[in-house]
Amino acid sequence: MITVSNLTKTFGAQTVVSNVSFTLETNTATALIGPNGAGKTTTLSMLTGLLAPTSGSIEIAGVKDIRREIGFLPQYPQFYPWLTALEFTEMAAKLSGVPASAAKKEAERVLTFVGLEEAMKKKTVTFSGGMKQRLGMAQAIVHKPKLLLLDEPVSALDPVGRREIMNLLKELQQQTTILYSTHILNDAEEMTDQLLFLRKGELVESGSLTEVRTKFESPRYRIEFATQEDALQFASQSQLSATVTGSSVYVEIIEERPTMQQLLERLVASKFAVTKVERVTASLEEIFMKVAGQ
Template structure:
């Protein structure tokens, strides 16, 4: 399986939702499409799923137009909509018939799919009684029902409570072992847990495409992380003017200080503070850059 997105553009009146976007996804990839709200993620996802048409560009799956390969795609919208009066089994039976799957195959496959998503005991329960996490798992079941080679998910866990989110994330970890996945989300922590590659989109344009390791290696920098008493904050004005200090940034409940020669300068800085009786609550040396910080830096600065 190879998905190719080539210079896709989509406009709505005077707004360009997706702007000349290109990317390639290979078999068994698990890719996180990351971006802030309004970045164009959902629009791009719907174009890939052939729900919306692109104004420009094209999408190929295994070298053929995506519109001819829809049977190879499983799609989970952000808010899957089911008939509340149907049972889980009836829902999948109904969805499967719409997809052209034979009744005999459905009666054989549905119990297996429900077991896969952890809903085998709820097969005859009405969907209207399901929690958000259960409905999302049922949505994943319907996306898997026709055995697609590519599953596309739009914000699969953003609307769930912590328990529902954990259920779905654990399920996705299992699914990615045997299926290619593209997930859109604005919550980087969720994507970080299951994806090996991240494509960042902002204002409809791709601004980054890299693996987790590449992002961390590119952005990591040893620094001094310290927390001091509020009454000692004025000391930072002196620190900023020290010849070996390259910069000071807010970090968590304290500050990140970049210096030139880590070991020597850390000792000098600590001694400088102690000489002035600064109340250190924390003084640490190391790498503390997270993907969340890298993402924020990309989105804010680009």
């Protein structure tokens, strides 16, 4: 278990991260989300040990030097162009305390795992963006860290590359604790046990996806009519806070009025043909907008 308490970072008069506390359970994935400039990268930098916190602490249960137990993938990893992928990963392993006799083997293992077995003897200068990201993953996990930190791991990739990295992460989730930042909410929705919302350096919301959803979701219903005309007419007659998209009317239920009951009564009273009524679950994006706009 990893415990972060009251983490704060100030640069001069500016507070970039303010009093952030959270815990990461072993072998879970946590998404750190927030708009640009919310302090995500600064938080990760402090967790890596690269940046000293102004105050606060980071502890991994049972570990003295946490730098040994951390793997880090920056948003844009930069490699020494004159080294091959294997040489770089082997060096990374040795510097993180893997014994010299085992380092090469471990490097080959992780490079194969990330799908670079064909390219491991090539110099990194020839690598594409996707290959660099995979090499970045390899160097972050070669020493089997307890905590894997990733800064926007898939933001810069094309859909195929994104899929590949997400699949790798899902596999890794079985063996290690993952904390990753992202502003692409679909990715967070796909693989997360815990959400941490950062806004202006403060942790404004946290919890599992379901918890956050229940908290922020005001139930919404989608009523689909046969034609757009019907939809528009119903929306104007119904005296509800309703929006129309295509042939669907979206009704948001604020403070439980109207209830489902009342909504159905009105629907029955109207003469329009209804093809579908459903409850809509809010996407993370919508929750995000609400949290960000608090």
